[in-house]
Amino acid sequence: MxxxxxxxxxxxxxxxxxxxxxxxxxxxxxxxxxxxxxxxxxxxxxxxxxxxxxxxxxxxxNWRRCPSCMFYVEKSVGCSYMKCRSGYAFCYNCGLQAVSHTCQSCHK
Structure with a gap:
């Protein structure tokens, strides 16, 4: 109590x-x-x-979550462009949806 x-x-x-x-x-x-x-x-x-x-x-x-399906992903090498197993592509740094390998928001 x-x-x-x-x-x-x-x-x-x-x-x-x-x-x-x-x-x-x-x-x-x-x-x-x-x-x-x-x-x-x-x-x-x-x-x-x-x-x-x-x-x-x-x-x-320092793992990130896919903004679409919330599955954890880990970047081991390479650029910040991530494509989750759900098919959603996003920037590993800022989490915004990515259409190319260069993020328009954080420029990485």
Whole structure:
């Protein structure tokens, strides 16, 4: 049980029964590596512990998501032009749809 005394916003708390950390603001298991605003922006099917771990790994490895199908992609070599398995072509740097190998937005 949490008591709102109006003085401090409680975010991270520990369950007195099981000892696990949880977010008192989002009312879920603690979302490591992201603030409540970022967590709230995730769709419901991306909020599981494994999904958050994948998101953190993708962020640390500098992976991008296809703007069309949201599948993670990784650029290992070459220019920033990416063509996802869904067929959608986009710039790896800025995420905008690409029609050629030179992005008109970020000029890479």
């Amino acid at each position: 949490l008591i709102d005394d109006g003085e401090e916003v409680v975010r991270e708390s520990q369950c007195p029964h099981c000892g696990r950390m949880f977010c008192a603001q989002c009312k879920v298991a603690w979302h490591v590596g992201m603030d409540c605003g970022e967590f709230q922006k995730l769709s419901v099917d991306e909020r599981g512990n494994e999904d958050v771990m994948l998101r953190n790994l993708a962020q640390s490895q």
